[in-house]
Amino acid sequence: MSDFTHIKRSEHLPTRIAADIGREIDERRILPGQKLPTEHSLAQTFGVSRSVVREAIAHLRNEGLVESRQGVGAFATEIQHRQSIRIGTSQLNDRENFRNLFHVRFALEIEAARLAALHHKPEDIAKLDVALAQMTGAEKWTEQGIVADLAFHKAVAAATHNEYFLQFISFIAEKTHIAINAARASAVLEKIVEITIAEHVAIRDSIASGDPDKAKTAMTDHLEGAASRLNLDLGP
Incomplete structure (x- = not known):
């Protein structure tokens, strides 16, 4: 476990301590199923009272990252038993982790496009058009172009009228924000932006046509192109 620095008194101590311990769990310096240090040890490490540590542990327990065992202590929750999703930015710096996330993105977004073609309403197409207008406007070369790209994918998810697709795809979209920046940084910007816009137009038109296969x-095609622009080999 990493050495923690003392927490600034101006901050909400339990929240900050929970965030620091959560980061240790996210980055696997505390492994799933591993016992956390005792309250006494954590209180000494952070330079706070045991009541502050207890509140921080309660916060982590509410997030599903930690479970308490009566008379034994607190443990990092096994992954299969977690009821929340957390992906630290540092985890996505690992190419294998990012590849795995992209596989999940494939499964969710391709099915979302199919369902959107079947279940969309006129207002859903209007939202796709708003995002496309922002992607193709004067700010398409800037950060706002990326924001519009993410909004487009969330609009596709919303068009399924299945709230779980929207929840999960919105979560993944925020994580892939970093990847879009990386793709832009490693390519001729004008070329990659125009290709990406064309791919999104094709998605919009196929959904509007009501053809789930298209x-x-x-x-x-778009996700395979995105993977290629990231030099990401998705394998068989």
Whole structure:
């Protein structure tokens, strides 16, 4: 376990301590199933009272990262038993982790495009058009172009009218924000932006046409293109 620095008194101590311990769990310096240090030890490490540590542990327990065992102590929750999703930025710096996330993105977004073609309403297409207008406007070369790209994918998820697709795809979209920046940094910006816009137009048109097979194909083409621009080999 990493050495923690003393917490600034101006901050909400339990929240900050929970964040620091949560980071240790996210980055696997505390492994799933591993026992956390005792309250006494954590209180000494952070330079706070045991009541502050107890509140921080309670916060982590509410997030599903920690479970308490009566008379034994607190343990990092096994992954299969967690009821919340957390992916630290540092985890995505590992190429294998990022590849695994992209596989999840494939499964979710391709099916979302298919369902959007079947279940969309006029207002859903209007939201896709708003995002496309922002992607193709004067700010397409800037950070706002990336924000619009993410909004487009969230709009596709919303068009499924299945709230779980929207929740999960919104979560993944925020994580892939970093990847879009990386792709732009490693390519000729004008070329990559125009290609990406064309792919999104194809997705929008296929959803609007109500053809689920075309929508799946358009989303597949886009995600395969995105992977290629990241030099990401998704394998068989």
